[in-house]
Amino acid sequence: MQFAGFDWxxxxxxxxxxxxxSVSAIESLFAGPVAVLPDDEHSLHEARFRAVGxxxxxxxxxVVFTLRGQGDAILIRPISxxxxxxxxxxxxxxxxxxxxx
Numbered sequence: 001m002q003f004a005g006f007d008w009x010x011x012x013x014x015x016x017x018x019x020x021x022s023v024s025a026i027e028s029l030f031a032g033p034v035a036v037l038p039d040d041e042h043s044l045h046e047a048r049f050r051a052v053g054x055x056x057x058x059x060x061x062x063v064v065f066t067l068r069g070q071g072d073a074i075l076i077r078p079i080s081x082x083x084x085x086x087x088x089x090x091x092x093x094x095x096x097x098x099x100x101x
Contacts, residue, residue, distance in 0.1 A: 003030070004073035012078055016063075019082035026063055026081050028056035035096050039064060048079065052092050060084040060092065 006027060016026060034053035051063045063081045067074055084092065 002074065003067070003076050004070070005075050007068045007070070007075040007077035016078050016081040018080075021061060021063075021081040021083060025055040025057070025059065025061060026078050029053045029061050029063060030076060031056065033098075035092070052084070052096075060089045062088070 006023075008023065013023065016023070029051060030053075032053060034051050037050045037052075039048040039050045046066050048064060048066050051065060052060070054060055060083065061081060062084050064079045066077050066079060068077045069075075
């Protein structure tokens with residue numbers, strides 16, 4: 001996925017950090033192998049996506065995000081984020097063996 005950066009403001013910063021996931025952890029998720037799936041169930045006004053992967057520290061993270069255009073650039077706007085539980089991690093690793101390092 002090609003993108004130019006991230007779209008942060010006080011609204012999504014607070015929501016994403018509510019579960020203890022830092023901005024740097026969220027951004028590092030998109031620097032490595034990541035599974036991205038549409039989130040059609042929650043996409044009422046704009047396309048939303050679910051991203052699952054590992055931060056640069058190796059922690060498994062689940063992020064809901066949308067894409068925003070800024071001029072010719074595409075930005076990722078995180079909506080919410082949380083660290084994954086052990087059962088979720090096992091299922092993710094089983095379903096995405098090609099994304100393992």
